[in-house]
Amino acid sequence: MIKSELVQAIANRNPHLYQRDVETIVNAIFDEVTEALCDSNRVELRGFGAFSVKNRPPRSGRNPRTGEAVSVEEKWVPFFKAGKELRERLNRK
CATH class of the missing domain: 4.10.520.10 (IHF-like DNA-binding proteins)
Structure with a gap:
């Protein structure tokens, strides 16, 4: 599964959310994980x-x-x- 497939799967499970909002959320999660790892957390x-x-x-x-x-x-x-x-x-x- 690639990131766009993940976004699509989450958007399909949550029809009340726009796909662009789901993509923003997924990107924010990945960015936070990346930042934490960069800080050795x-x-x-x-x-x-x-x-x-x-x-x-x-x-x-x-x-x-x-x-x-x-x-x-x-x-x-x-x-x-x-x-x-x-x-x-x-x-x-």
């Missing part, structure tokens, strides 16, 4: 999961084409851990 959505950032230290890697050693710089990456309710719903049969 953890974002927890109960029942869904938690977003956080993890540090990947610098390391030496290899160019897969040439086999040449290259240095990979330190970076921060987003990390998602699924919540208990989400895991249970995924594993129901």
Whole structure:
């Protein structure tokens, strides 16, 4: 599912809302999550999961084409851990 499909699904479930308003709400949520992660804060959505950032230290890697050693710089990456309710719903049969 892409963002436009998410907006459409929410708009279909809530016919009293305009699609442009739903799109504004979805964008605002994503912006807030992004800002919190940029500030190194953890974002927890109960029942869904938690977003956080993890540090990947610098390391030496290899160019897969040439086999040449290259240095990979330190970076921060987003990390998602699924919540208990989400895991249970995924594993129901």
